[in-house]
Amino acid sequence: MSALTAERPAASQGRGTPLVSLRNIQKHFGSLHALRGASVEVYPGEIVALVGDNGAGKSTLVKVMAGVHAADSGEYLFEGKPVTVKKPTDATALGIQTVYQDLSLCSNLDAVQNLYLGREVTGSWWGGGRIKRAECEVRARELLTRMRLGNLSLTRPVGAMSGGQRQNIAIARSILETPKVVILDEPTAALSHSAAEGVSTLIRTLADQGLGIVIVSHDIHHFVVNATDRIEVMRLGANCASFKSKDVTGEQVVNAMVGGNEGVNLAG
Ligand SMILES: Nc1ncnc2c1ncn2[C@@H]1O[C@H](COP(=O)(O)OP(=O)(O)OP(=O)(O)O)[C@@H](O)[C@H]1O
Structure with a gap:
């Protein structure tokens, strides 16, 4: 669970x-x-x-x-x-996950890319191991909905978001690992x-x-x-x-x- x-x-x-x-x-x-x-x-x-x-x-x-x-x-x-x-x-x-003050987000990437940076959902290696953007997007939307952040844009670069929105994405990123x-x-x-x-x-x-x-x-x-x-x-x-x-x-x-x-x- x-x-x-x-x-x-x-x-x-x-x-x-x-x-x-x-x-x-x-x-x-x-x-x-x-x-x-x-x-x-x-x-x-x-x-x-x-x-x-x-x-x-x-x-x-x-x-x-x-x-x-x-x-x-x-x-x-x-x-x-x-x-x-x-x-x-x-x-x-x-x-145990930590969200540091600098948030460690990439401003030029959108919410989905930031959430999955370094842990992208990829296809099989024989299929080229390509990142499955659509699947990442579905999972990101599910996560944000569970966090009651369903209104956050998935496609806007986080650099164009408000400080509060960026903070929320950084917290969402930490939650992906289902921490305690x-x-x-x-x-x-x-x-x-x-x-x-x-x-x-x-x-x-x-x-x-x-x-x-x-x-x-x-x-x-x-x-x-x-x-x-x-x-x-x-x-x-x-x-x-x-x-x-x-x-x-x-x-x-x-x-x-x-x-x-x-x-x-x-x-x-
Ligand atoms: N890596 C480090 N090397 C040397 N001294 C350090 C290091 N990290 C913290 N200190 C020292 O340890 C003491 C406690 O620092 P700490 O950062 O934990 O305080 P803080 O309560 O978080 O302060 P602030 O609210 O200013 O961030 C300070 O005297 C600080 O200079």
Whole structure:
């Protein structure tokens, strides 16, 4: 069953086993101690935001999750079992996809070409191994419809699309691999308020279909408090507060980021 069609195990209904759990992660870059016992976990159907000031360690922590950086020490559990994740392919093999801020799309190519770049549906080698555009198009339309993005043009170059549309295509591309967890790096950076709302709707659709979503974001007041379920606040390489998004204001989150309410845990 694809993650998109999975019944919602609904983190919101209770806890169960996290999809991914990183605990007490330490990471040095030379003499720089970037992560000092940082932790993060995400449950099926849950959207978790990682927030913190510049240099707090958010990107490093999600890069450990994505296998870009190997942790010096700490635990990495996937569906409750210890796993070794030392390179990106280890993470993708587990079902963890990452959408980086640059989106890694080709502006001159259309949505179908971007979705299937590097993994095109081809004919048999004896038939010339040609890319089956029509089949890619059908699959792309099915995927976008399941993601409630049926209105997106399949044929317009993505360079001619809005920032929100490009973000949605980048997320759709990550979903093609039917992941269990999607990491999003600043998905609303440089988006208008309404485009950011479109991204919020999309990630909620994905979470409702059982994915765990981890988001790094500085967009505290509009996006993080409204579009996520739980907020982990990081400072100086460690967790310093945790909130249920529905119970907190942007001001309280920012206050925690700058050291206002040390060690708060209201996430339950
Ligand atoms: N590849 C690297 N090599 C050396 N130092 C690094 C590397 N990546 C991150 N750092 C350092 O680790 C610390 C944490 O950086 P990180 O990018 O994780 O912070 P962040 O919370 O994501 O910040 P921002 O919000 O500015 O992106 C910083 O001091 C940063 O300079």
